[in-house]
Amino acid sequence: MDVDVGIVAQRGNERAQQLTEALLDVLESDSVAVAVDEETGDAIDVVSVPVTEMADSDLVVSIGGDGTLLFVAREVGSTPILGVNLGEVGFLNAVSPADAVDVVTDLVDRLRRGDPLERRTLERLRARGDGWTLEPALNEIVVHGPRRGHGGGATIEIRVDGTRYADGHADGVLVATPTGSTAYNLSEGGPLVHPTADALVVTQMAAEDSMPPLVVDPGAELELAVTGAETAYAISDGRNRHQLESPATVSVSLAADPVTLVGPRTNFFDGLEKLE
Incomplete structure (x- = not known):
């Protein structure tokens, strides 16, 4: 052929x-x-x-x-x-x-x-909100405030299948695939995940009252609800981004492709x- x-x-x-x-x-x-x-x-x-x-x-x-x-x-x-x-x-x-x-x-x-x-x-991740969808991410989806560092974060509530896991002020929240666990996730204190593992990792970034990084089933519906900031961003693999107007909710799930x-x-x- x-x-x-x-x-x-x-x-x-x-x-x-x-x-x-x-x-x-x-x-x-x-x-x-x-x-x-x-x-x-x-x-x-x-x-x-x-x-x-x-x-x-x-x-x-x-x-x-x-x-x-x-x-x-x-x-x-x-x-x-x-x-x-x-x-x-x-x-x-x-x-x-x-x-x-x-x-x-x-x-x-x-x-x-x-x-x-x-x-x-x-597997790749897809982030979506009210009327928008980011390109799929092979490594991670990040939701963060207007900037990193002092005075630049936002209040972000993490919900897993509709149940709250964490809620508080942070620079941002990162959802990583096993592929992405060795990248941005690792630098933010998230765990290494073997590439054959069937899991996703949710890691808070410089949270004031942090919870440990959470490993979830890849089929879980993750919602990141942003308040307490005039603006915020959802970013796919550090490249594709969407500006959010607070309050806003970003849904993260497996992409179809x-x-x-x-x-x-x-x-x-x-x-x-x-x-x-």
């Missing part, structure tokens, strides 16, 4: 661009249809497409750090993604640059034969050793 591959390289990274060129040479010589993201295409002088158009590909290769893969996941939805790690920790990117060509060509051969790829799905990763798996515990 014909195979279409998309390649997205970390912006401004020469190593990522060079690896893109190496993959292009090998794949195109094997009659594979390859699409490259626009910025990389400009850098290496090849035809390119918007990343959103790679959603119809059989495989998208993300070359960079976890941030690059987060960007790719936002753009291509449930299309299978292979992460090549140019970062330090790389919880999402299991493939080293030295192994990238071999791993990609092996996956392409499997797709051509019609062999099933080993896939794993990563998880991210699909293929190829080798990362070693979670090896990654923890690289955390600062």
Whole structure:
């Protein structure tokens, strides 16, 4: 069968661009249809497409750090993604640059034969309110006051399946997936969650009268009710945000479209050793 591959390289990274060129040479010589993201295409002088158009590909290769893969996941939805790690920790990117060509060509051969790829799905979160919905978050949803620090928080009540868990003044509240437990959640004192765990974590941020971080079933309906501030924000993966006018309620639940990763798996515990 014909195979279409998309390649997205970390912006401004020469190593990522060079690896893109190496993959292009090998794949195109094997009659594979390859699409490259626009910025990389400009850098290496090849035809390119918007990343959103790679959603119809059989495989998208993300070359960079976890941030690059987060960007790719936002753009291509449930299309299978292979992460090549140019970062330090790389919880999402299991493939080293030295192994990238071999791993990609092996996956392409499997797709051509019609062999099933080993896939794993990563749940995403969706935040919504009165008339608005944020793009899905692979790491976390954060609701916080007008700014972090003294005088900048808000009163945020946390409700789980309609029952109050915590209520008080805080810089904000963070809801993380297992994938996101090693990111912002960890820096705010939340627990590490093994990537195979079926759970979400709710962590208060600099609360005046804090409760411990709470691990909940991923099917739980979470509501974050904001009062006591003129304005507040709901933010998805540190990128997409919606400004709130207090009082406001943000509902957080699993998104319908998880991210699909293929190829080798990362070693979670090896990654923890690289955390600062």
